Amino acid sequence: MSSPHNPSQNHLLAALPPAEFERLAPHLELVPLLLGQILYEPGGQLQHAYFPTTAIVSLHYVMESGASAETAGVGNEGLVGMALFMGGDTTPSSAVVQTAGHGYRLAGRLLKQEFNRAGLTQRLLLRYTQALIAQMIQTAACNRHHSVEQQLCRWLLLTLDRLPSQELIMTQELVASMLGVRREGITQAAGNLQHAGVIRYRRGHISVMERSGLETRACECYSAVKTELARLLSDVRYRQEISAVAG
Amino acid sequence: MSSPHNPSQNHLLAALPPAEFERLAPHLELVPLLLGQILYEPGGQLQHAYFPTTAIVSLHYVMESGASAETAGVGNEGLVGMALFMGGDTTPSSAVVQTAGHGYRLAGRLLKQEFNRAGLTQRLLLRYTQALIAQMIQTAACNRHHSVEQQLCRWLLLTLDRLPSQELIMTQELVASMLGVRREGITQAAGNLQHAGVIRYRRGHISVMERSGLETRACECYSAVKTELARLLSDVRYRQEISAVAG
DNA sequence: CCGGCTCCGTGCGGCAACGCACATACACCG
């Protein structure tokens, strides 16, 4: 039987056409991604791209003062390391594992190679990059105009969509550093949500009780990001579907 | 003699290798870009890409409430219409002319065509896109952590770098809507700057007197954006330089 | 079962930006 881990758990890998997938598959290496692990630092040369399956990675910008802010998150819908094929080799932001889990690692050289064949892989990667851009734009606007509670709800929903369970292993401190706000601000907002019965938590564990509650309290940014991702990747087919159609 | 307008006033066009430039040149159409003109709206089908020469275009996100925020600006260093070659055809943000001037327009179809040849043009466009992403990331973080005055300075510097003169035709109201803050906030910040002798203005005209003053008051975000743009496009050659070397 | 580390709750003062309301004053146009 197949192992519990499978590259197709990552949506981008799952969407590659068979020929292109077969070329990459032998080089995909399953790696554990540990909470807090840094996949790359600003300015550092990227050696690998990562296709998360169960892990979630946060793209983070850290300012001179030490203050930081997440600009986008990457889960099983995407990949970390866009700078490899965009040509810059590195970015001024860093990538940190926000939820522990696994992902598939691919040597940067091979990703570039496949990208430069200018086939469907290229097309797919560019589409995904555009979705990532949309997420960053949304984050920029959200940072400007929405309250901490709204942003917390947005963030919880986005994270939830990338996880199999309803529970996040996550301290408030960590959430605060993601959103770039004070820890106390999160305590406050989370307290409200708990009071309303929307979430519950114990030390380092946040459980979502009532997803719809988050949706009504979140700002429009959540659905905007989801909609744009769906739009951009709507016409991609997964190999399974293709073979189902073919068979 | 040559007209005062020339496609090479746009840095991207100037950096295209001769063969690729020659293919596009006959289709480049000089158009005036009027203050406030909307080049595209969220979700609208993009028909053209624009390579600004003397104009500056603002990429803007407008929220349901009507509140808005600039996520990046495009001047003679770039192009408007990245969604054409990224594959999404449209974006959730809009593009508005922030400083009147001119630009060259190119049919979307032709840009895609050239991009798909997977030559140096593609490489160049992707590099530029990465620079644009860096700008958006920076904006997101800046929105979170920096004061209105710092942001105003950053914004003035970025705008100034795209203009031949030291004067911006720009009401405070307009600047406020770019930064996504209150008009009064700009009045206040600009008042400080004027008091310090850094800028001067009359109704709708902002003149920079002492650029270094802006630089010291701006947050790190200005130089971060500039540095990243320079890094990403550092190894591109302009046709003039190439022929100079060749000749 | 106990100590200690980390995480979470809370309270205070402060400040920057907001929303609103109006006074002023410039620039243009007839």
Place this chain on the structure above:
DNA sequence: CGGTGTATGTGCGTTGCCGCACGGAGCCGG
């Protein structure tokens, strides 16, 4: 050259978030 519209200055009170400081409490390891 006066009138009108729009741009700018200013002053409120309000609020959301910050910085700091400390108390309490869960969880883990010994």
